[in-house]
Amino acid sequence: MTTANNAPTPRIYTAALAIIGNEILSGRTQDANLAHLAKTLNSWGVELREARVVPDIEGEIVDAVNALRARYDYVFTTGGIGPTHDDITADSIAKAFGVPLVEHSDALAILEAHYPPGELTVVRRRMARVPEGGELIENPISKAPGFKVGNVFVLAGIPAIMRAQLEGARQFIEGGRSVLSKTVSVEVGESRIADLLETAEKRHAGIDMGSYPFFRRGSFGTALVLRGRDPAVLEAAYADLCAALTAAGIEIHPGEFQD
Amino acid sequence: MTTANNAPTPRIYTAALAIIGNEILSGRTQDANLAHLAKTLNSWGVELREARVVPDIEGEIVDAVNALRARYDYVFTTGGIGPTHDDITADSIAKAFGVPLVEHSDALAILEAHYPPGELTVVRRRMARVPEGGELIENPISKAPGFKVGNVFVLAGIPAIMRAQLEGARQFIEGGRSVLSKTVSVEVGESRIADLLETAEKRHAGIDMGSYPFFRRGSFGTALVLRGRDPAVLEAAYADLCAALTAAGIEIHPGEFQD
DSSP: OOOOTTSOOOOOEEEEEEEEOHHHHTTSSOOOSHHHHHHHHHHTTEEEEEEEEEOSOHHHHHHHHHHHHTTSSEEEEESOOSSSTTOOHHHHHHHHHTOOEEEOHHHHHHHHHHSOTTOOOHHHHGGGEEETTOEEEOOSSSSOOEEEETTEEEEOSSHHHHHHHHHHHGGGOOOOOOOEEEEEEESSOHHHHHHHHHHHHHHSTTOEEEEEEEEETTEEEEEEEEEESOHHHHHHHHHHHHHHHHHTTOOEEESOOOO | OOOOTTSOOOOOEEEEEEEEOHHHHTTSSOOOSHHHHHHHHHHTTEEEEEEEEEOSOHHHHHHHHHHHHHHSSEEEEESOOSSSTTOOHHHHHHHHHTOOEEEOHHHHHHHHHHSOTTOOOHHHHGGGEEETTOEEEOOSSSSOOEEEETTEEEEOSSHHHHHHHHHHHGGGOOOOOOOEEEEEEESSOHHHHHHHHHHHHHHSTTOEEEEEEEEETTEEEEEEEEEESOHHHHHHHHHHHHHHHHHTTOOEEESOOOO
16 A cells, blocks of 8 residues: 555545344343454445444334434444344335335345255245345355345344355445554553653544553553554554653553453 | 232333444454343343444534433443543533533542542543533442433443443432343254244233344254243243244253353
8 A cells, every 4th residue: 555645535435333133232142243344344445433233123223224324335234134023124124215125036046046945935035035126245155145225235143144244245345445553552551641642643643542441460551552544654653652652661562462 | 029910011211322432343342341231231120222332523422322311211321431532421421411521529539549649640630520410420349430410321441340330320220120031942943933933922912032043063043032021921921932842843942052
């Protein structure tokens, strides 16, 4: 990646995630898709800006998806696309777009090829239903496709399937420059480095500096994470921050502490 | 708990969570507070209905908190209450309520008692700031208090501190009946039990039946989770579902599979 100092500001592509499922909100299941989506999208040059966890209630899904798709370049949903009566994501997305839910011939063909003769029951055929005008998102690993309607990408909740479908969604995603990050860790609490960090951030436009406290071996430490799109600016900011920490008598450890 | 069949429907208490932090949205940090909050609130008779992950941007926090506090009995926020410049939750909550952010004398006293003489710096004093009219949430384990303004409870992001502050919030929370759950697992995919599950759910008003597929030892299985507030109705629904599964020739395993 090269950097032109006087180039116009590149476009930033944004995304949001709607995690659909009572099992997340009840605490039964720990979401494992948000972090994977965030990192994958960033590698494609798209920034995850918001996430919502919504229950298996049609009106809630419709409202969340409509709010998010108006605001971000891309919206991803996870969960609720299986064959049972509580899988209402496809119905809800169709409602959100005001289109009927129809059987997709390619999705049906995939299911027909997948199940032994006679085993594609009415219930399983439910999984071939896609909002009218929707496109299938192929799943290069297992069979079950997700689908795309407008800027909304509908994926499974099971992490292994979600990840495969996300790979299939790649072809539809246009991104910009990825956010790059560098981390330096210190064995002092946040309040020791607060002023220094704020001052360093002000010296480097385009770089966000975040501080993340942690407990380790019974005492506080802080990870300082620098994030920005321009690698040269990021390197300069990192070097400057490390120099400022050292000048303040604080020992620095490149990267995150590994426990 | 006793059950009166003709009693009026008890009030349901609801809550939402706003997870504040760029580090969650970047995928750097995995949220560990949602599931704990959901389970704890449920044990207090409050149902977590929605969660949002919002970035460290004041306008975003204000909008999310105002949307959620108008809609749910209680709103919890996690993250962004430390001493550094990117900790903007207290400022944002004050903006959301349209009140000034002021130094809370009790919070200041806690900090003064905590730090050695001369070490309560300007930066650390930031942590004593609370929206006007706010009440401190005591932290029975470590020192740092959270605070409460109206129906909004502002807690730390670090799980150990968040959990202690949540205990301190207990006194402000009025709840109803907890949601109880029972689980039965089967070694067949969701589509095999979809019809049977939907039929069983229709026979038992007040019970939600969810199905959660999983991979285990190379094949699909499904956990069937029944949830409801009336223990007698829940037991009857569970017994009925188990009988229906057995009658369909499907082996049942009480509870979740443990791997």
